[in-house]
Amino acid sequence: MSTPPNRRILLIDDTPSIHEDFRKILTPEAQHTAELDDMEAALFGSEAKPAATLFELDSAYGGQEGLSKLLQAMEEQRPYALAFVDMRMPQGWDGAETIEHLWKEDPRLQVVVCTAYSDHSWDELLERLQARDRLLILKKPFDNIEVQQMANTLTSKWDMTQRASVQLDQLGHLVERRTQQYRQASVDLQQEIDERKLLESQLVQSEKLASLGQLAAGVAHEINNPIGFISSNLGALDGYFKQLQEMLDAYLDAEEAIGSSELIARLKALRERIELDFLRDDIPQLIKESKDGIARVGQIVKDLKDFSRVDPTQEWQWANLQHGIDSTLNIVANEIKYKADVVKLYQPLPDVECLPSQINQVVMNLIVNAAQAIGPERGTITLSNGLEGEKVWIEVADTGSGIEPHSLQKIFDPFFTTKPVGQGTGLGLSLSYGIVKKHRGEISVRSEVGVGTTFRIELPLRQSKPAA
Ligand SMILES: Nc1ncnc2c1ncn2[C@@H]1O[C@H](COP(=O)(O)OP(=O)(O)O)[C@@H](O)[C@H]1O
Ligand SMILES: [Mg+2]
Known part of the structure; x- marks a missing residue:
């Protein structure tokens, strides 16, 4: 990215003749060049520009005016590279104060202080401005070539500093991006x-x-x-x-x-x-x-x-789910018998293509969870099932504690449990979810705190092509 070098200079001095002098020194051919520009533009199109870059000089006759010019230039994204500031300006801010204001707005600005020999104690001034690396001193009366060289050198310095800071910025972005990538990589790894x-x-x-x-x-x-x-x-x-x-x-x-x-x-x-x-x-x-x-x-x-x-070979077979539910119920009878009555609302079911022992495992998880959610008062566990089109459904409903809304979305997460250590592993529902998904089925839940919870499983009657 090459931007044209910044040759903009601001002169702040209360003496009008000084401005004349500077204009002669820094923009000797400005008048001539402007005319030439117009002619060239007319002849070769507006792109045509003189080869040598001249300085662009703006004038301010007091500190405040200088500051407002600087602010305007910044707003237009055309900052000054350099300011010549007269030390002694009887009206308004003196040079030191002006420079302080200018630097507060634009710390990049290079500054030359113009002064007569006896104007100030230099130590005092440098102490006050605290920026020896951006400040030169030009003693009156000026030498033309000195002024020209200062302008050349300091505007170049401004450009270089600017470029360095852009590069530093880019480097910073690069480092930030890399750091971000490493952070992401470590998150991925952890996952x-x-x-x-x-x-x-x-x-x-x-x-x-x-x-x-x-x-x-x-x-x-x-x-x-x-x-x-x-x-x-x-x-x-x-x-x-x-x-x-x-x-x-x-x-x-x-x-x-x-x-x-x-x-x-x-x-x-x-x-x-x-x-x-x-x-x-x-x-x-x-x-x-x-x-x-x-x-x-x-x-x-x-x-x-x-x-x-x-099922060592995990074979899919046609099985009657009600038989499975009943035998599972017998296995967990002890868990339930002191806590809940079991109500069965069965409808005749056709055989379903499934991995029967795994479906039993799911039903057992749901029944045990239901029993654990009930207490201390005796409750009811209702087991129902039915046929809907090409799907069978099983519901396990309890009159237990219910599930808090904020937990509801987490219950199928592995290791999510609200039970004390030893009672809950938090794996029951996550395994069940996996098993139901393997059957291309759905498992869902409705729950109301203090009223109870109903889990519903839907399974397709046949597996067009059983999931691996
Ligand atoms: N029928 C239910 N009533 C109330 N909460 C339930 C019920 N079933 C599951 N939960 C909630 O879901 C959590 C996860 O259940 P689960 O995966 O079986 O693990 P665990 O039973 O080992 O805690 C339980 O800790 C409980 O908070
Ligand atoms: Mg459980």
Whole structure:
């Protein structure tokens, strides 16, 4: 960027003849040049300019006028490079005061103080102006060539200083930009580190779930075997006891035929001692309870197996979501039973193409969250579902604490939890979100503080092409 050199000079002096002298020294051909310019412009177009740059001299006859000229020049973006300032001006500001004002507005201005020998104590003046590097002293009477050289040198100095400061500015901008880039890079890096950490922890979490699932499946398998023979034995026991009852009845009938009254009395005493009537009532009762109990154990084991079904190949399968919800509900029954009643509003659902154990995981997270949001008063958890076009939906609604509006947008963020350490990891909903997204579904929430919260999942019936 090359701007033309600044040759603008301001002369501040109260003596008009001095202005004449300066004009002769600094713009010797101004008149002539102006005429020439016009002629050249007429001949060659307005671009034509004389080769030599002359000074442009403005006059002010007092300090205040000088200042207003300087301000105007600055406003027009045509600052002066140099000012000659007379030291002694009886009216208004003297030279020193004028210079102070000028520098306050434009510190770049180079200044020559014009003075008679005896005008001032120099030390005092320099002390007062505190800018020895912008100030020269020209003693009267002047020498023409001295004035010319001062003007040449100082306007050039102004240009160089200006250029240096522009470059410094550019350098500053460059440094600022680089710094900005480094800052951004470090932010990006930190973000990447955070994402990696998160992925790792999700991996750990899903590893944990997978191994837990495997464990549960193994235990379920082991328990299944004894459950099988216990329930079949109970069935047999039931049958045998019925036969024994028949036999007992036959013995009772036969008692009348016994001749020995002593034997009859002994049998009666024995019957009373063992409370035979009670046993006959109670034993079938016990067998029935045991059968029920073992059936329940069987159901739990089955649920556990369903729930933790390890999908090592992550295979998409067609599954009935209601079965999944019910077995999940059984698994978490203990968490819920002292806190809430469960209401089911089911509608018939077609099978859905999904990763069943993962959907179960989502439902479990929602039910556990619902139960944890309820308390101390007993509440209600309502599970509903339905079909809408090509989508099924599941809702888990609770009458719990509700979620504050400012938390609402953060609940799906990993590690966001409002629960005490040990109770909440803040991962449940973020994992659930990931699972639902993997199914090309939606998870949404409505909540009112003090009233309750409803989570809704929508899943497409079929995966046109399951997400990886
Ligand atoms: N049903 C709900 N009622 C009220 N707040 C809930 C409910 N479900 C989730 N939240 C809020 O969302 C947060 C994140 O839930 P989640 O990701 O499951 O992590 P965690 O349960 O470990 O805190 C919870 O700490 C809680 O503040
Ligand atoms: Mg949770």
